[in-house]
Amino acid sequence: MTLPSSVVGDLGVLGVAFLPLAAINWHSVMFLLFAAVACLAAVAVVAADNVVRMALYLVVSLAATAGLFFLAGAEFVGAMQLMIYVGGTLVLLVFGVMLTAQAPFVAIKSEGGDRVVAGIVGAALLAALVLAGLSVPAWRQPASMHAPPPAATPLGMALVGVRVDAAEGPGVIGPRVGYLLPFEIVSVHLLVVLVGAAYLARAKRRKVPRPIDQVASVEPPASVAAHASIGRGERAGSVLTGGSA
Amino acid sequence: MVEYLTHTLGLSGTLAWTIAAVVAAVLVLNVIAGGALVFIWAERKVAARIQDRLGPTRTGGRFGWLQSLADGIKLLAKEDLMPDGADGLLFKIAPYVSFCASFCAFIALPFAFDVVGLRLNVAVFFVVAVLGLEVFGVIIAGYASASKWSLFGAMREAAQVVSYEVPLGMCVVVPVMLAGSMDMVTIAEKQAGWFWNWYLFHDPFTFVVFWVYVTCAVASVNRAPFDLAEAESELVAGFHTEYSGLRWSFFFMAEYGSMFLVSGMAAVLFLGGWNGPIPIATLLGWSEGTGESAHYLVRLVGLANLIGKATLGVLFMMWIRWTLPRLRIDQVMTTCLKYCTPIAAVMFAGAMLWQVLLPGGLMPGVGRPGGEVREGWLEGPGGRAVQAPAPPAVAEIRP
C-alpha cells in the first residue's frame, strides 16, 4: 500500500506549503474558538434588548461552554450540560419567553444609568477575577495533556457512594468520599421542585377577570396584528391547542 | 487513517489528523445529504404504494429515481422569501441550527467497529443530548416567522420534545445498563454473534422497551403520527409555513438526518449494531487477525449491516406515517406521560431485576456474553487491580 514517490513528493510539497498548519496545536485552536463564542455570546446576552434574541445567545453561549468541557476531558459534564441545560432548562426558558412575549415586554429597554454603572462595576469585577485567576503560577502551567481517564463510570460510581478513580494519582488532592447523600438530597429536591412548580403554574379558576385578560383585550401583540381579529377575546383553551380559533 | 497517513505518506501528525478530520466530516455530511435524497424518493414511493398509486415514475428513467434531484434543483432555484414582520437574523439562522444539531449527533454514531467519527465514552448520552438541540431551530423558526401558525407549531414542538425526552432517556438507559457502558462501540460489541444476542431479545423487558423507544423516537423527530408541529390540517405547515427554497430544504434534511440517526441508534442499542443476524464473518473464519483484506471486508459487511438496519428503521417510520392518523396534541401528551413514561420506568426496573437474578438468561447454553467485569479502568494504572466496587456475584454465575 505505498504510493508512487511522485505522489508522495507532491504531498510533501503540500505539507511544506501548509507548514504552519502542521505546527498548530489544534486543542488550543478549538479552545480559542469555543471560548470566543462563549464569551461573545455572553456579552451579547447583556447587550441585547430583545428577550428572544437573548435566549438564543444564551443557548449559543452554553453550548460553546459544553464544548469547553469536552476539551477539558469532562465528557460527561459536557453531555450533561447539553442535555439538561441547553436541551431542558433553556427550552423551558424559551417557552416562558414565548408565553410572555406580548409586544410591550419583548424589548424592555434597560435604563442608561443602570448600564453605565453595570459597565463600571462589571469591568472592575472582571479585572479582579482575571487578576486573581492569573495570580497563581501553578494555574498558568501549560497543560500536560495526559490523556484524561474515562470519566463517566467513576463519576457514576461516585454518585452512588463508591470511589474507584485513581486514588493515588500524581498530586491528586481532595477527600476520598462518595456522594450518595448529596445525590439523594438532589433527587428529593428535584421532586419537591417538580411538585412546587406544577402547583405554582397550575391554572386557577377565578371570579374576577385577571389584569392580563384586560390588557390582552385592548392591546393585541404587534407580531400577530394582521390576525388580531381571529379568535380574540375569549382566550379559552391553551396556546398548545391552538387557542379558541 | 491517521496512522496510514503518518506512516505511509510520512506526513506530520497534526496534518494527518487534520486531513482525517476533514474526510470524516465530509463522509458524515454525505451520509446526511445523500441519505436525505434517497429517503425522500423512498418516502414518495412508499406513500404511493400504500395509497395504491404509482408515485414518481418518469424522472431519470424507471422508478423516477432522479425525482429528489429534480426537487433539489427546483428548491435551489426557488425564491427565498421572508415575511415582512419576521425577525431577520433569527429567521435566517433557524434552519442551520436545526441542521447542525442533526449533523453533530452523527459524530458519535458508530457505523462499524472502527468507523466512528469520535469514539466517545458517553456516546449514547451525547447523541440524545445533541438530538434534543434540534428543537431550538424549530422554536426559533416558529417565533421568527411572525405567523400564528408557526408560533403554535413551535410551542407544540417544544412541549412535545421536552416531554418525550424523559421516556426516551429511560429506554436508552436499559441497553446502557446491560452493557455496563455508555460507549456505543462497546454496546454493539456486547451483542456480537447470533441474533439472539441482540438486546432486543435479551429478556421480555428489553423487547417491550424497544417498542417504547420506537414510539418515543418517532415522536422526538416529529414524524407522523406525532407531527403536531407541522400538522397541515390545522396549522398550514406549522413551523415552516413561511419558509421556502433552500432554507426549507435544510429543515427537511435535518428531519431525514434525525430519522436516520434515531434508527441507527436503535440498531446499535437494540439490534446488534453492525453485527448481522448471522455471524457470517465468524463462521467463515475471518476475524481481526486474518489479514488486511479480510479486516476491511469485515468492516464493510458491518457497515452494510448497520446502514441496512437503519434504513429498515426509516422505512418503518414511513410505513407508520402513511398508515396511522395524526394524534391530537392532548393525545400526544397522554401517550408520553401516561403510557410511555410509566411503561419505560417499569421495564427499566424489570430489566434491572432480570440482569441481577438471571444474568445468563433462560437458556444458559447459548453463550450470551454474561456479566464479566467489563471496563479497563477497574484494572487501575499499571495493571494493578483496584478492588472491584460491586460484588462480582454476576461474574460467577456466568455460563
Next chain:
Amino acid sequence: MTSLSMNPVLGFLIDAPVSVAHYLVVGAILFTAGVACMATKRNALGVLMGIELVLNGANVNFVAFASTYLAGEGGRPLGLDGQVFAVFVILLAAAEAAVALAITLNFYNNHATVDVDRADDLKG
C-alpha cells in the same frame, strides 16, 4: 500562512497549550456578563438568564480545576470532585429555573407584566 506563525501574539495563541488560567478567564467573563445581566435587565426572564450565566461561569472553573488533562506538571487537579460539583450545579440550575419560571408566569398572570421594576407591591 508564514506570517501567521511569525505573528507573536497569534502564534502564541495557536501554538501554546492552554492552561487552567485560560479557563479561569473564560469563567470570569461569563460570570461578569451574568452579573451585569442580572443588574441591568428589567425583564424577569432576562434576570433568570443572568443567573444561568453566573452558574455557568462557576461551572467552567469547577471543570478546569477538576481536569487532569489541563493540570500542568506539578499541578494538583481536583479530580472527580470538581466534576461532581459541576453536575450538581447543572441539576440545581434546572430546578431553580423551573421554580423561577413558575413564579414569573404567576406574576405575569397577576400583574400582566414581566418587568421586575413593577414588582413593588411589598414596598412600604
